[in-house]
Amino acid sequence: MSPDEDAQLRALFSDAVADVDPHDRLGEIRRRTSQRPRRSRRRPLLVVLGAGTATAAVVAITALAADFRDDRDAPAASGPTEYPGAVYFVSETSVGARLFREFQPLPATDDIAVRTLDALQQMEVDAGPVDNDYDTGWPDGSFTAVSVDQTSITVQVGAVALSAPADVPADTAALGVQQAVHTADAAVGQPLPVTFEHAGAPVTELLGTKVEQPALRNTRVEAPVNINDPVEGLEVGDVLAVRGQVTPVSAERADTVAWEVHDATGATQVAGTTPVTEFAWQMTLEVGNLARGRYTLVVWPDVDDEAVAGAIDTRSFVLR
Numbered sequence: 024m025s026p027d028e029d030a031q032l033r034a035l036f037s038d039a040v041a042d043v044d045p046h047d048r049l050g051e052i053r054r055r056t057s058q059r060p061r062r063s064r065r066r067p068l069l070v071v072l073g074a075g076t077a078t079a080a081v082v083a084i085t086a087l088a089a090d091f092r093d094d095r096d097a098p099a100a101s102g103p104t105e106y107p108g109a110v111y112f113v114s115e116t117s118v119g120a121r122l123f124r125e126f127q128p129l130p131a132t133d134d135i136a137v138r139t140l141d142a143l144q145q146m147e148v149d150a151g152p153v154d155n156d157y158d159t160g161w162p163d164g165s166f167t168a169v170s171v172d173q174t175s176i177t178v179q180v181g182a183v184a185l186s187a188p189a190d191v192p193a194d195t196a197a198l199g200v201q202q203a204v205h206t207a208d209a210a211v212g213q214p215l216p217v218t219f220e221h222a223g224a225p226v227t228e229l230l231g232t233k234v235e236q237p238a239l240r241n242t243r244v245e246a247p248v249n250i251n252d253p254v255e256g257l258e259v260g261d262v263l264a265v266r267g268q269v270t271p272v273s274a275e276r277a278d279t280v281a282w283e284v285h286d287a288t289g290a291t292q293v294a295g296t297t298p299v300t301e302f303a304w305q306m307t308l309e310v311g312n313l314a315r316g317r318y319t320l321v322v323w324p325d326v327d328d329e330a331v332a333g334a335i336d337t338r339s340f341v342l343r
Contacts, residue, residue: 106131108138109209110145111202112157113195114246117333118272120194121246122205125152126254139176139210140169146206154255156337160191160199160230169207175237176207176217180229185221187231196230203229204238205245214240245270247324247334248280258341261311265338268303269324273331277324280304281332285319292318296325310342317341 108129111122129141143166144150146159161184168179187196204217216237219226225236252266253259269277277299284293292313297306310318323335 103131105129108142108145109206110142110152111205111209112146112152112154112159113198113202114157115194116246116335117330118247120192120198121334122198122202122244123154123157123246123249123336124205124209124251124268125154125157126251127153135211136169136171139171139207140166142206142210143169143178143203146202154338158192158195159202160188160195161203162188166203171211171215174215176211176215178203178207178217178219179223180219180221180226182221184229185226185231186228191230197232198244199230199232200234200238201241201244204240208240242270243272246336247272247277247331248322248336250320250322250336250338253338253340256339256341258343259310260343261309263308263310263320263340264305265308265320265322266303266305267322267336269299270302272334273326273328275326275328275331277326277331279325280322281325282306282320282322284308284310284313285321286314287317313342315342 105128107126109124110127111124113120114123115121127145129138129145132138132141146161147163147165148159148161149163151157151159163183164181165184166178167181170177200219203219207217208214216239218237219229219234226234228234248267248269250265250267252264265282267280269280271277279296279298281296282294283291286292293308293310295306297304318340320338320340321335322337323333324331326332
């Protein structure tokens with residue numbers, strides 16, 4: 024297995040189990056996203072599931088779904104109705120546009136094709152990211168069907184997904200294919216090649232950008248640093264649990280990430296560094312001594328390369 028393939032599997036395993044930490048609460052994600060208008064999913068959907076597609080990571084996603092149920096919001100029926108799914112979006116960084124992962128509440132299902140379609144549809148502009156720093160160029164109706172087998176994923180797209188969308192930055196559109204590949208692979212639980220079709224035939228362009236079929240996951244377009252937890256705008260007490268990942272984008276590997284907590288004026292209230300282990304990092308911040316209010320966590324790779332060190336991710340939180 025090549026280093027790139029190994030990095031892909033590590034990233035996908037992180038997709039599957041990153042929300043195991045007890046500090047994570049699906050209810051908190053649900054409360055944050057429920058403030059955003061959501062569309063009705065009434066249009067006809069076609070999903071086809073190939074036999075034998077369940078992998079260890081996929082089983083992990085399904086089995087761990089119960090751990091994310093917030094008992095305060097859970098329905099009386101047995102089993103969870105939602106799970107935190109990994110959805111990828113685009114944002115500008117100091118090294119160019121890159122992909123950022125965001126966890127969103129998705130309908131819980133054992134059907135891998137349905138789960139993949141639900142995740143892809145969250146990339147469409149009428150759903151989209153919770154974090155306002157992230158963006159997407161996929162119009163509503165871009166994804167209409169998914170089929171999955173042991174070796175590949177096939178995604179059916181609507182006509183709106185073929186042409187360059189208006190008012191969408193070129194960099195965002197250019198990363199659209201990898202955005203979809205990353206999201207689909209995360210839902211399935213392994214880095215499978217993705218073929219995009221319209222009306223049953225492979226397409227040559229998506230969002231106005233030429234596509235090589237099948238499309239493979241390219242980890243080099245991932246953000247140098249990505250905050251996976253907490254969710255944007257989370258209300259916290261005295262402790263803030265933070266977790267994320269790094270992706271090498273130069274010869275210099277980040278062994279630590281640097282971070283700061285800014286208040287509403289932009290002043291730094293707390294700062295430090297956190298070690299990186301196997302491309303992942305996590306920390307628990309004591310914030311109870313800060314004044315009540317809204318703060319912004321800023322994280323970047325702690326490296327000498329100024330361009331890479333300038334690639335930040337931010338997350339706001341409210342100290343109640």
